Amino acid sequence: MATIVTRYGDGSVLTMTEEELKADLAAGTEDAAERGEIPVLDQAELDHIFDIFKTPHRFIGVEPGREVVLSYDGTPLKMMRAQVNVDRLQCLQIYEKLLGADTLEMGHVDYSFKPIKPIVTFEQPLMEQVLSVTTAPVFYGAMPNLGLYSQPDGPFPNPSQLMPEGKVAEAQAAYEAAVEDAVNDIVYVSSAMVEAGADAVILDTVGAAGDADMLAGLKATEILTRKFPGLCVELGMAGEFVLGMHGALAYDGVRLAGMYAHDQIKLAQKAGVRIFGPVCNTDTNESAPWNVARAVTFMKACCEIASIPVHVNMGMGVGAMTVHDHPPLDVASRASKAMVEICRLDGL
Amino acid sequence: MRAAGDLVARMQIARGMKIAEAKAYVAGKLGAAVSDLTDPILMSEAREELKLGVLHPAAGTPKCMEAKCNIARLLEIDINCVNRFKANAGL
Numbered sequence: 001m002a003t004i005v006t007r008y009g010d011g012s013v014l015t016m017t018e019e020e021l022k023a024d025l026a027a028g029t030e031d032a033a034e035r036g037e038i039p040v041l042d043q044a045e046l047d048h049i050f051d052i053f054k055t056p057h058r059f060i061g062v063e064p065g066r067e068v069v070l071s072y073d074g075t076p077l078k079m080m081r082a083q084v085n086v087d088r089l090q091c092l093q094i095y096e097k098l099l100g101a102d103t104l105e106m107g108h109v110d111y112s113f114k115p116i117k118p119i120v121t122f123e124q125p126l127m128e129q130v131l132s133v134t135t136a137p138v139f140y141g142a143m144p145n146l147g148l149y150s151q152p153d154g155p156f157p158n159p160s161q162l163m164p165e166g167k168v169a170e171a172q173a174a175y176e177a178a179v180e181d182a183v184n185d186i187v188y189v190s191s192a193m194v195e196a197g198a199d200a201v202i203l204d205t206v207g208a209a210g211d212a213d214m215l216a217g218l219k220a221t222e223i224l225t226r227k228f229p230g231l232c233v234e235l236g237m238a239g240e241f242v243l244g245m246h247g248a249l250a251y252d253g254v255r256l257a258g259m260y261a262h263d264q265i266k267l268a269q270k271a272g273v274r275i276f277g278p279v280c281n282t283d284t285n286e287s288a289p290w291n292v293a294r295a296v297t298f299m300k301a302c303c304e305i306a307s308i309p310v311h312v313n314m315g316m317g318v319g320a321m322t323v324h325d326h327p328p329l330d331v332a333s334r335a336s337k338a339m340v341e342i343c344r345l346d347g348l
Numbered sequence: 349m350r351a352a353g354d355l356v357a358r359m360q361i362a363r364g365m366k367i368a369e370a371k372a373y374v375a376g377k378l379g380a381a382v383s384d385l386t387d388p389i390l391m392s393e394a395r396e397e398l399k400l401g402v403l404h405p406a407a408g409t410p411k412c413m414e415a416k417c418n419i420a421r422l423l424e425i426d427i428n429c430v431n432r433f434k435a436n437a438g439l
Binding site for chain 2 (some may be wrong): 064065067068069070071096097100102103128131132133134135136137138194197198199200230232274275306307308309344345346347
């Protein structure tokens, strides 16, 4: 019987028998189904993922005709992080011309809406210049990052300190105040960048600080799409479910805490989001096949009800990718192929 | 831009089209088969002919804002920076 060489979620190498591979695929989809209260993958889908992992090739691609487009987050930061000293404009030219990117995304090194607000007049001319030297659509991206609104970094009392003191009502009030400020900042910065010519806006890692963070993303989207009819807002999530840090926040009467991707997308569509980027977290203690089966189960449930394009987040630690700055191509290509072909994705 | 990925992405951005619809729409506008959209040879030829911008543009050929003007016209979509360019240039 063949031995399958794969990896754990942390990237370390793992060998499995075919029986162990099948068992991990079944366990992964069952874990997602139980948590999300969604269907498991059917046998044909599990067999498809099995075949993907059984192939001995180092790299594997999608079947012809199944190709999708890619959108990005934090694009200009990737080269800086690797200490390749190019400015953001050149970085995006490299992405377009040398890396074949379908879309481009400009963002600031301090990739949150709050710190960009006072310097947005420096971002606008760069966006105009980027648009003059590129052809692919250019998004402007940043994070709501509600944590920045809590003391000592921000103006409001820190819920993380209030909660352990039993001051729940005060903590919730602090979250609610932070939402209002964050919405103002997101709308202000995004408006400025749209006025500079941006093709679209990305709200990245929405939900990172919990349900208040997600509420800020949804409310900001609603305002922006009313202010700029036709504006594309891509909402990229931070995690696979919304943490109930506040616990009682709702959008359109639906409580946000605890929502998985298949419920998140319903609210995203109501708010006016045009492209949705759901997330499934990678478990570093489980195998790549386990993680892929689990992630595909969650994303399939989301895609089946989506009326807007879904670009699943697949990068370090999400979408079954290993938790590593440079995910190994053997896992990255297998996870991408499974995700695109089973979920019938619109993009990654 | 090696093929037609940016054009398909523009239909998702402009009209929220799902991938199959976006591919069919772009293929129709290019006069190509959907299966041609990922062929870099065929798409380079189509992009040169329709002046949509290519990866290795020759001097004097449409690129960047010029190409985007042509993309907006061909795909019948609004491109924000194109509209602003035209407004600012009095076009």
